[in-house]
Amino acid sequence: MSLSLDQVQWIADLARLEIAPDEQVQLAADLSAIVDYIGQLQQLDTAGVEPLAHALDLHDVFRDDEPGVSLTVEEALANAPAKNAAYYRVPAVMD
Amino acid sequence: MIERTASELLAAFHRGDTTAEAITQVHLQAIRERDPSLRAFLLVDEASALEQARAVDAKKQRGEPLGTLAGLPVALKDIVCTKGQRTTCGSKILKNFVPPYDAHVVTKLRQADAVLIGKTNMDEFAMGSSTENSAYQITRNPWDRERIPGGSSGGSAAAVAASMAPLALGSDTGGSIRQPASLCGVVGIKPSYGRVSRFGLVAYGSSLDQVGPFARTTRDAAILLSAIAGHDRRDSTCVDQPVPDYLSTLDAPVRPLTIGVPREFFGEGLDAEVEKSVREALKVYESLGATIKEVSLPHSPYSVATYYLVATAEASSNLARYDGVHYGHRAKSFNGLVDLYKKSRGEGFGREVKRRIMLGTYALSSGYIDAYYLKALKVRRLIKNDFDAAFAHCDVVMGPTAPTPAFKIGEKANDPLAMYLSDIYTISANLAGIPGVSVPCGFTRSGLPIGLQILAAPFAEEKLLRVARMHEAATDWHTRRPAAG
Numbered sequence: 347m348s349l350s351l352d353q354v355q356w357i358a359d360l361a362r363l364e365i366a367p368d369e370q371v372q373l374a375a376d377l378s379a380i381v382d383y384i385g386q387l388q389q390l391d392t393a394g395v396e397p398l399a400h401a402l403d404l405h406d407v408f409r410d411d412e413p414g415v416s417l418t419v420e421e422a423l424a425n426a427p428a429k430n431a432a433y434y435r436v437p438a439v440m441d
Numbered sequence: 442m443i444e445r446t447a448s449e450l451l452a453a454f455h456r457g458d459t460t461a462e463a464i465t466q467v468h469l470q471a472i473r474e475r476d477p478s479l480r481a482f483l484l485v486d487e488a489s490a491l492e493q494a495r496a497v498d499a500k501k502q503r504g505e506p507l508g509t510l511a512g513l514p515v516a517l518k519d520i521v522c523t524k525g526q527r528t529t530c531g532s533k534i535l536k537n538f539v540p541p542y543d544a545h546v547v548t549k550l551r552q553a554d555a556v557l558i559g560k561t562n563m564d565e566f567a568m569g570s571s572t573e574n575s576a577y578q579i580t581r582n583p584w585d586r587e588r589i590p591g592g593s594s595g596g597s598a599a600a601v602a603a604s605m606a607p608l609a610l611g612s613d614t615g616g617s618i619r620q621p622a623s624l625c626g627v628v629g630i631k632p633s634y635g636r637v638s639r640f641g642l643v644a645y646g647s648s649l650d651q652v653g654p655f656a657r658t659t660r661d662a663a664i665l666l667s668a669i670a671g672h673d674r675r676d677s678t679c680v681d682q683p684v685p686d687y688l689s690t691l692d693a694p695v696r697p698l699t700i701g702v703p704r705e706f707f708g709e710g711l712d713a714e715v716e717k718s719v720r721e722a723l724k725v726y727e728s729l730g731a732t733i734k735e736v737s738l739p740h741s742p743y744s745v746a747t748y749y750l751v752a753t754a755e756a757s758s759n760l761a762r763y764d765g766v767h768y769g770h771r772a773k774s775f776n777g778l779v780d781l782y783k784k785s786r787g788e789g790f791g792r793e794v795k796r797r798i799m800l801g802t803y804a805l806s807s808g809y810i811d812a813y814y815l816k817a818l819k820v821r822r823l824i825k826n827d828f829d830a831a832f833a834h835c836d837v838v839m840g841p842t843a844p845t846p847a848f849k850i851g852e853k854a855n856d857p858l859a860m861y862l863s864d865i866y867t868i869s870a871n872l873a874g875i876p877g878v879s880v881p882c883g884f885t886r887s888g889l890p891i892g893l894q895i896l897a898a899p900f901a902e903e904k905l906l907r908v909a910r911m912h913e914a915a916t917d918w919h920t921r922r923p924a925a926g
Contacts, residue, residue, distance in 0.1 A: 349803075354799070357799045357802050357803050357806070358783075358799060359783075360802050360806060361757060361786075361798050361799055361802040362761075362764070362779065362782040362783050362786055363783060363786050363787050363790070363795055363798065363799065364780075364783040364784050364786070364787030364788075365787065365795070366787070369792075373795070373796065373799070376796055376857055377796065377799060377800060377803070379857070379858055380749060380796075380800060380857060380858060380861075381800075381803070383745075383746060383749075383858055384746045384749060384750060384813070386743065386746055387743060387746050387747065387750075387816050387817060387820055388812070388816070390740070390743060390820055390823070392816065392819035392820060392823070395819040395820075395822050395823060396819070396822055397815055397818030397819050397821070397822060398818055398819075398821040398822035398825055399648060399818055400648045400678075401634040401635070401648065401825070401873060401874020401875075401899070402634060402635050402678065402680065402874065404635075404677070404678065404680075407677035407678075409674060417541055417542070421541040422541070424539065424541060425537075425538055425539060425541075425767070425768035425769070426766070426767060426768065427765060427766070427768075427769070427770075427771035428766075428771065434766050434767060436766055436778055436781065437775070437777050437778045437781055438777075438778075439778055
């Protein structure tokens with residue numbers, strides 16, 4: 347299998363995803379099969395080919411740095427699972 | 442009234458033969474009767490729909506100018522933000538999410554005096570080809586309730602096919618409008634990348650996503666596309682180019698017309714009945730004077746692999762925002778911030794979403810990014826070059842939209858790769874940023890719809906629609922309706 351259970355765990359940590367133990371084996375198998383399939387791209391010679399990240403040749407699409415209408419603090423916090431009057435609440439980050 | 446096209450309903454409304462309220466009532470009734478067995482809708486707000494309809498009637502009474510979609514019910518894939526109205530993206534992680542703003546396309550629909558009738562079911566975060574990945578319910582194909590409607594915009598496709606709404610919006614990242622349109626026997630358009638604003642479209646693959654119309658005719662689809670297309674300053678990837686008047690040229694055939702038919706679209710895995718119908722459609726074009734040319738898109742066999750690196754990489758970044766902090770599901774117990782993230786996301790996301798986030802994370806990770814993500818971006822360039830070469834001497838490229846008709850519920854659910862290959866003909870258009878449409882072109886012996894896919898060069902929607910209309914005007918596949926069952 348291309349991906350070991352350890353690698354799957356490492357990827358899950360990077361992606362901040364908790365994977366239940368009974369899901370891990372199937373996930374490793376599924377991901378390995380897909381990674382194997384994707385491996386066919388190695389057959390292609392892409393020397394000198396410019397990567398295409400975006401279909402449109404757009405650059406520096408800026409607007410003037412002027413304040414405008416935006417969400418109120420209340421609107422922005424409306425869906426927050428934990429908040430106070432002005433902030434999202436999270437567990438302490440620093441000891 | 443239910444079986445009428447949006448254009449016919451608009452005409453009847455403007456003539457005074459009917460009211461916006463009556464049109465909405467009739468469609469709400471159809472939803473009440475048909476949706477319990479189809480489950481295309483996640484949310485229908487009857488009171489709101491009737492209120493909108495009455496407001497349109499009142500505007501008409503006062504002699505005020507009316508928008509281009511006046512009185513027409515439009516269903517919205519639940520990935521499009523509607524202010525004050527729950528938007529779930531088919532995921533449990535957004536079970537109670539209420540957007541504080543409207544998507545740009547929603548604003549455009551409201552300005553056009555459309556009646557927003559409900560939010561439709563979809564594969565979770567647009568990841569899927571059957572709508573089976575919805576965390577909420579399975580949507581059934583109106584032509585055969587044991588079969589999937591396609592995905593990820595399965596709810597919108599089914600709603601239009603079953604005449605529960607004359608129009609709907611979906612989103613297409615790898616085929617998610619065109620493939621369900623094909624499987625449900627309706628018209629579905631993926632506009633050119635940048636043609637329609639993505640502001641308020643919940644992001645899956647930001648360089649691939651586009652919002653587009655579902656309808657039962659090309660004229661109806663053109664009306665809806667015209668209403669939503671155009672520049673929006675809030676989406677920096679949306680182009681500032683005028684939108685042509687698609688309706689005024691729609692019925693003018695393209696002459697001369699050269700159609701490129703890629704040999705790679707007729708290879709292994711293509712169902713024999715699908716091939717037969719598509720080849721018959723090509724004959725229709727020949728009878729209308731078109732020249733058919735065999736072309737090659739040599740890198741298209743690599744498009745699924747390329748997509749599953751590019752789209753998943755982008756998704757791993759886009760879905761990082763679902764962290765149990767700003768909105769959405771938050772785990773009840775956790776040990777510190779990182780554990781909060783892991784548990785909230787682990788609990789809130791479904792299997793396919795987790796698979797894709799992990800694939801994308803892996804593709805971007807140190808030590809692998811060159812071999813996977815960057816390699817995929819180079820192949821993406823080659824895929825785009827293939828299309829540029831084809832369009833240098835062809836007006837459009839045609840082939841089947843999907844390799845098979847609608848498959849049975851559960852048939853591919855446990856084989857992710859088999860599911861991914863349902864998008865084999867649609868995926869490359871998203872990678873290249875070109876527009877595409879699926880139009881009904883036949884049925885299997887067992888009565889399942891078959892779609893013809895037409896692709897054109899960037900921002901050539903006008904030509905795309907005219908070519909699609911040529912086939913529609915010469916056939917009557919688009920007039921068939923599933924049994925109301």
